[in-house]
Each structure stands twice: as C-alpha cells, then as structure tokens.
Amino acid sequence: MIRDKSGNYQYTGCIHMHTLDSDGTAKHEEVIAIGSEVGLDFLLFSDHMTLKSREKFSGYHDSLLVIVGYEHNDPADKNHFLVFGSPAVYDPEFSARKYVAQCAADNALGIIAHPDEKRPEDGKYPPYQWTDWSVEGFHGIELWNQMSEWMERLDEAGPIGKLTLLFSPRKFMKAPPVETLRHWDTANQTRPVVGIAGVDAHAFPYRIGPKTVTIFPYKVHFRSLQNHIVLTEPLSKEPVQAQKQLLEAIRSCQLFFSNRRRGDARGFQFVARSGANTALCGGQLEKFEDSRLYVSTPQRAEIRLIRNGAVILRVHSDELEYSPSEPGLYRIEVLRHGIGWIYSNHIRIGISDNF
Ligand SMILES: [Zn+2]
Ligand SMILES: [Zn+2]
CATH class of the missing domain: 2.60.40 (Immunoglobulin-like)
Incomplete structure (x- = not known):
C-alpha cells in the first residue's frame, strides 16, 4: 500500500488466477507466497466452477489480502464470468443471462471475462468469448487479459517470434482489444461498469521438441497486469471487513490498472x-x-x-x-x-x- 499525493490509499494486486483446484499448476499456498514476494497487496483467485478452497484461504496472509471467487461458464463453455462474494457456485446449467442476474441479486461482484478473445485458427484452443450482450446486471468487464493477448500474438508470430514469446512473454503485450474498450465505454453510458485487468494465470507447461517450458510462471504474471484500488480510508485489519471494502471499491470503479513491465504505476x-x-x-x-x-x-x-x-x-x-x-x-x-x-x-x- 502507498499513499498518493492527495493522501489516498492505493492497494495493488492481481485478479483472475487458477490453481490446482481447476486447470492451474500450483497450490494456493504457492501462488500466495509468490504474490507476497512480488509485494502485492491483494490476490483475487478464480478457479473454474469451484469455491472449495474459499474458507481455507480467504483473508490475510501477512499483509496480503486473499479473496477466493470463481469463474463461471455456460453449458457451451462460453460467456466466462468472474464471480466474487456469491453464496455458492451457481448451477452449471444456468444460461449467462441467469447467472449474471443471480450474481447481481446476491450482491456479489460479477465481471465479464476476456469477452473478445481470439485464438489460433487450428482449433486446438478455441476462444472463450462473451456471446450474450443482452445480459443485465454485470458490474465489470475484464478489458485486458494477459493469457488471451499472448495466445493471439502466438497466432501472428513466425517461428522465431514464437520462441521469443515463450521466453519473454511480457514483451509483446500492447494494449486491451479496441472492441472490448468500445463495449466498456458503451456500457458506461447508462451506468458505471468497472474496467479491470486479469492475468488469467495458469502457468501452463508448453512443449517445444523434447523440452517443456512453463508459459508465464505466476511470478511473471504478477509483474505484468496489476490493478490499483484507490481508497480514502485504509483497508480494515479485520479480514471479512477488508474483503467487503475491496470488492465494494472495485464495484464502484475506484480502480486503475497498469502494465507493470512498462513501469511502476503506483501513485498515478x-x-x-x-x-x-x-x-x-x-x-x-x-x-x-x-x-x-x-x-x-x-x-x-x-x-x-x-x-x-x-x-x-x-x-x-x-x-x-x-x-x-x-x-x-x-x-x-x-x-x-x-x-x-x-x-x-x-x-x-x-x-x-x-x-
Ligand atoms: Zn476464462
Ligand atoms: Zn480463467
């Protein structure tokens, strides 16, 4: 946490990461230790369709505040939605319209994930796009998803570019997709909708010939897309209260996000x-x-x-x-x-x- 020039409190952290609870490659403990090492103030986990580790890991780990939410998808595996603070995982048979509405009714925080994702055309990794923009009640849009952008660049890159992408994954990060920014600006014409950045961390192993490399180790993710929350009062030392404050600040759009590779944005x-x-x-x-x-x-x-x-x-x-x-x-x-x-x-x- 830092105080900015106006005396407000800025908390920096990462949103959207997977663990062994779904398709990530590390345990919560390990990811939390990496978050602390990088100096983050908070981590928001979002494994696919499970909240089984919520009780165990929610709260403070030294000065790092952890919130465990989850990532919902519809029966066709589209319309990925990050949910934080819901009473439980919603019915997997729900349509996007239904889980977005239920999340709003429960006063949980719901964020549309990687809405305009594009993927290589070989069909091996299909894009998980948002297809139903008629939904009502979502609070935010993940404007910049690190994993999605990386996959898109991989598709454009030649063989040497592919190698560079594997070993310097942050180098090619440019900007959130123009169409996603447009969706967000349009949604804000009628009500506040928060824009966030998600790392979508999995730390996937990737085979090149006989070697296996890890794409985006968690540490690299945490040094890339960071969210900065701006508060007039510090977060409570009491974990349940602090989680509420943090989610409420995100919902109220008191946030800017940054690409850490281009510089430390704290104090903006x-x-x-x-x-x-x-x-x-x-x-x-x-x-x-x-x-x-x-x-x-x-x-x-x-x-x-x-x-x-x-x-x-x-x-x-x-x-x-x-x-x-x-x-x-x-x-x-x-x-x-x-x-x-x-x-x-x-x-x-x-x-x-x-x-
Ligand atoms: Zn997703
Ligand atoms: Zn994800």
Whole structure:
C-alpha cells in the first residue's frame, strides 16, 4: 500500500488466477507466497466452477489480502464470468443471462471475462468469448487479459517470434482489444461498469521438441497486469471487513490498472474537482461548470484524455490539467513508447444518472 499525493490509499494486486483446484499448476499456498514476494497487496483467485478452497484461504496472509471467487461458464463453455462474494457456485446449467442476474441479486461482484478473445485458427484452443450482450446486471468487464493477448500474438508470430514469446512473454503485450474498450465505454453510458485487468494465470507447461517450458510462471504474471484500488480510508485489519471494502471499491470503479513491465504505476492520479467537490477515479461530479480534471503520472509518458470513447487530447508529460467544456464520461490512457501502460476508470462529469 502507498499513499498518493492527495493522501489516498492505493492497494495493488492481481485478479483472475487458477490453481490446482481447476486447470492451474500450483497450490494456493504457492501462488500466495509468490504474490507476497512480488509485494502485492491483494490476490483475487478464480478457479473454474469451484469455491472449495474459499474458507481455507480467504483473508490475510501477512499483509496480503486473499479473496477466493470463481469463474463461471455456460453449458457451451462460453460467456466466462468472474464471480466474487456469491453464496455458492451457481448451477452449471444456468444460461449467462441467469447467472449474471443471480450474481447481481446476491450482491456479489460479477465481471465479464476476456469477452473478445481470439485464438489460433487450428482449433486446438478455441476462444472463450462473451456471446450474450443482452445480459443485465454485470458490474465489470475484464478489458485486458494477459493469457488471451499472448495466445493471439502466438497466432501472428513466425517461428522465431514464437520462441521469443515463450521466453519473454511480457514483451509483446500492447494494449486491451479496441472492441472490448468500445463495449466498456458503451456500457458506461447508462451506468458505471468497472474496467479491470486479469492475468488469467495458469502457468501452463508448453512443449517445444523434447523440452517443456512453463508459459508465464505466476511470478511473471504478477509483474505484468496489476490493478490499483484507490481508497480514502485504509483497508480494515479485520479480514471479512477488508474483503467487503475491496470488492465494494472495485464495484464502484475506484480502480486503475497498469502494465507493470512498462513501469511502476503506483501513485498515478486521476481526479476531478469542482468547488469543494472532488471525484476520484471512478467517481462523479454532478455539475460540469467550473470542473477541472487533474492527472499525474509517476513518469513522463503520453497521456491521452478520452471523452465518451474518443481521444480529445494527447500530451507528453507527467501531468495534465483540463477544464471540460461539456459533460461526459472522461477517462485516461497512458502509453510509453506506444505501448499501453496505465488505464483509469471513468469519471462522470455533469451526467444526470438514472442508476
Ligand atoms: Zn476464462
Ligand atoms: Zn480463467
């Protein structure tokens, strides 16, 4: 945890990982030890269709907060959905529409996983896309999925590129898919929907000739796509309360995420102010008159200001101030050398909400 320049508390962690409970390759204990070693503040586990380790591992492990949720899929193995805080695993026969609605009714946190995944055309690994956008009640979208992007690059790469991908898996990470960002910006037109990054860690073994290498060991994953939660109060020392606070902060979009390989993003700030009112990343200001946006980044980079899904300003700097001339959904993307580094959630300015 760090305090940012405004005195808010920033917690950094990873979301979406698998263990031996489903198709991952390590035990919870091992993954938690790696998370601690990397210095993360939280880990959100999501094995496929099981919560059997929830009681055993939920809570603090020294200063690392663990939440065990799960990843739901429909009977056709599409529409993968990350669920945290549900009373149990939902019926495997449920349609996507039904488990999304049930998750919302249970006040659990539900996030659409890797919605626009593409996979090599040989059919060996089919893509697990989101097919039913008529669902109602999801809280978030996994905008950037490390495993999905890696598989997509593998398909494009020649033989030498494939080897580089195996041994330097983070090198090719570029940005979340454009179509996923579009889905997210559109969903936010009617209500806040959080955008997160998922590592989708499995640490799969991969055979090249006589050798087996591990694609993305957990440690590499944890040093790639990180989520940063911004809170005005620190997390409780009491584990049940802390888990609630963390899930609530994610649901409220108080989050930005980063590609750690491009730099340590802790301390990044995106706030909006109007008179005595302040909106943090994910928040809202009722009036747009006299409002002003403030961005600061830990290092000089290309800062893009986006309004309602369109880039309206680009600067190379470590800070940006801007007075909005119209209401809208504002968010920030930060790039280094053309590669995606930091993505904020939206601040809603002057929008009368119906939620
Ligand atoms: Zn999945
Ligand atoms: Zn997964």
